[in-house]
Amino acid sequence: MARVFMILAGLTGAAGVGFSAMAAHALQDQLTAQAVDWVETAGTYLLLHAPALAICAILAQRRPHRMTLAAGTLFVLGLAGFSGGLLLLALAEFRPAIAVVPVGGTLLLLGWLALAAIGLTWPRNRQDS
Numbered sequence: 001m002a003r004v005f006m007i008l009a010g011l012t013g014a015a016g017v018g019f020s021a022m023a024a025h026a027l028q029d030q031l032t033a034q035a036v037d038w039v040e041t042a043g044t045y046l047l048l049h050a051p052a053l054a055i056c057a058i059l060a061q062r063r064p065h066r067m068t069l070a071a072g073t074l075f076v077l078g079l080a081g082f083s084g085g086l087l088l089l090a091l092a093e094f095r096p097a098i099a100v101v102p103v104g105g106t107l108l109l110l111g112w113l114a115l116a117a118i119g120l121t122w123p124r125n126r127q128d129s
Contacts (some may be wrong), residue, residue, distance in 0.1 A: 009057060013050035016047030019039055019043030022043075023036050023040035023043060024040070036089035039091070041086055049111075052073050067115075070114045071114035074107065078105065078107030082104030082105045085100040
């Protein structure tokens with residue numbers, strides 16, 4: 001799973017850069033201001049969560065734990081729901097996607113809490129590791 005999370009981290013970061021650049025430069029004259037904001041927000045969330053996925057990849061490689069799998073999976077599903085939903089709204093005008101966006105946001109929140117839970121299992125000092 002470590003390899004998959006690292007690949008997804010790279011793709012997520014690249015997509016975040018691409019969508020953020022599109023929102024800043026290419027879409028201004030083609031979409032409404034609201035749609036451009038949605039693309040920008042989607043790109044920002046992709047960029048913010050790419051490092052989290054990379055951390056999950058490193059953790060899965062070095063300290064395999066079921067919470068690592070949970071955190072990475074929640075981040076991937078959350079990004080698909082949140083950023084994917086916003087992009088569907090903005091670029092395809094697919095209005096039913098609005099229902100998925102808050103679910104995606106909740107999954108992202110749970111991913112961060114799963115990452116925090118991993119810390120609860122870590123040794124308290126270097127002698128214990």
